[in-house]
Amino acid sequence: MDIDAGAGPAGGERAVPVEWTVVESVIGPLFLAATGRGLVRVEFHADAARRERMLDRLAGQLGAEPVECASGLLAEAIRRLDRYFAGEARDFDLPLDWSLATGFNRQVLRELAASVPYGTVVGYGELARRVGQPGAAQAVGAAMGANPLPVVVPCHRVVESDGGLGGFGGGLETKRRLLALEGVLPEPLF
The missing domain is CATH 3.30.160.70 (Methylated DNA-protein cysteine methyltransferase domain)
Known part of the structure; x- marks a missing residue:
């Protein structure tokens, strides 16, 4: 909801x-x-x-x-x-209060939550295109950095077009762990 x-x-x-x-x-x-x-x-x-x-x-x-x-x-x-x-749920289906996200950021985050399911990734540029702003990849990156609901609104699933991880407010190791949990990346060896 x-x-x-x-x-x-x-x-x-x-x-x-x-x-x-x-x-x-x-x-x-x-x-x-x-x-x-x-x-x-x-x-x-x-x-x-x-x-x-x-x-x-x-x-x-x-x-x-x-x-x-x-x-x-x-x-x-x-x-x-x-x-x-625990690997038992793939979505959150929770009521979200979007009052800490506005304008373009809210639009991008809502699109992300609605269209990038568990175990998949999307590029910054592709997400920009999906919200009708194909030249706004950097602005999408800024929206990810301002995400008030990380994990639940899965900004960890947004990556660079060349396959690089990009940035992440929780740190790149956290992003790697979340993507590994979802099967996008292999689990670390140690």
């Missing part, structure tokens, strides 16, 4: 309650946040310092102080991520 939330408090909406938690995964701790509309943020390498920065940033972006996992908003996202990392 996909919720097309507005632009958040800056767009004149009321503040939205936000819940958060940190979960362990095979790629390290992940910071997760959700609103009543859906999952709104995933952040890699969620050590204490990064978690505090994310909480401050979310409070400013969404206009509400995030609270630690109070009502169960994150329960289904946690279950889906656990199943994904």
Whole structure:
């Protein structure tokens, strides 16, 4: 399910309650946040310092102080991520709150989520072409870097046209591990 939330408090909406938690995964701790509309943020390498920065940033972006996992908003996202990392699930089918992505970035991320399934990759230029902007490969790269929902909105599946990995906000080793999990790359030998 996909919720097309507005632009958040800056767009004149009321503040939205936000819940958060940190979960362990095979790629390290992940910071997760959700609103009543859906999952709104995933952040890699969620050590204490990064978690505090994310909480401050979310409070400013969404206009509400995030609270630690109070009502169960994150329960289904946690279950889906656990199943994904165990190799038991290939999609997330979660409500998503898109309020942290706008304009071109939102368009590109929604196209990515809708059209690049588990175990496949797409080039930056091809994704640009799919959203009607064939010369915007670099802008697609910027949209991937600004993705507020990595893993769930699979920016790790976007690669260079020559087969290179390209960049990744979670680090190239994390991108390699996600692509190996999906069978796109071989598992590391050690």
